[in-house]
Amino acid sequence: MKRLPLELTVNGEPYSLSVEPNRTLLQVLRDDLDLTGAKEGCGEGVCGSCTVLKDGNPVRACLTLALEAAGCHITTVEGLAEDGVLDPLQQSFIDHGAVQCGFCTSGMLMTAKGLLLRDPKPGKNEILSALSGHVCRCTGYAKIAEAVEAAADTSAKER
Ligand code: FES
Numbered sequence: 315m316k317r318l319p320l321e322l323t324v325n326g327e328p329y330s331l332s333v334e335p336n337r338t339l340l341q342v343l344r345d346d347l348d349l350t351g352a353k354e355g356c357g358e359g360v361c362g363s364c365t366v367l368k369d370g371n372p373v374r375a376c377l378t379l380a381l382e383a384a385g386c387h388i389t390t391v392e393g394l395a396e397d398g399v400l401d402p403l404q405q406s407f408i409d410h411g412a413v414q415c416g417f418c419t420s421g422m423l424m425t426a427k428g429l430l431l432r433d434p435k436p437g438k439n440e441i442l443s444a445l446s447g448h449v450c451r452c453t454g455y456a457k458i459a460e461a462v463e464a465a466a467d468t469s470a471k472e473r
């Protein structure tokens with residue numbers, strides 16, 4: 315299949331790639347850029363484990379063609395920490411025991427990050443609604459929701 319040029323920014327780094335039109339953003343991130351934080355669970359938009367931010371908005375990378383990300387800023391879980399310091403959400407997930415096997419974690423974090431970018435102090439219902447499109451087989455969800463709520467509190471106090 316003929317490849318097409320693709321320019322995008324991932325975690326602040328510009329990339330010029332050449333990709334087949336049917337490749338997904340998830341494939342390009344994981345296979346071409348070696349950013350394996352976004353996971354392939356279902357591969358059909360159901361589980362949320364592949365979620366990344368596209369211009370600040372959470373998207374399912376398994377359902378996004380790589381070419382749809384042309385000219386966009388993509389953030390993956392690898393881009394959350396800054397200068398070796400974890401994002402408050404990452405720290406909160408650790409502090410609240412919100413990670414078990416970790417397969418769902420990067421997707422949960424990226425959706426939560428998108429939520430806090432939109433609304434720095436979401437209520438519990440907003441948090442649960444944002445996370446409702448994610449599947450976790452381990453934690454029972456309560457600790458994840460608590461972790462997001464606590465991170466929102468911390469971020470709001472730091473403002
Ligand atoms: S792998 Fe994308 S939603 Fe499940």
Ligand code: FES
Pocket residue numbers: 412413414415416417418419449450451452453
């Ligand atoms: S921590 Fe294992 S799937 Fe969520």
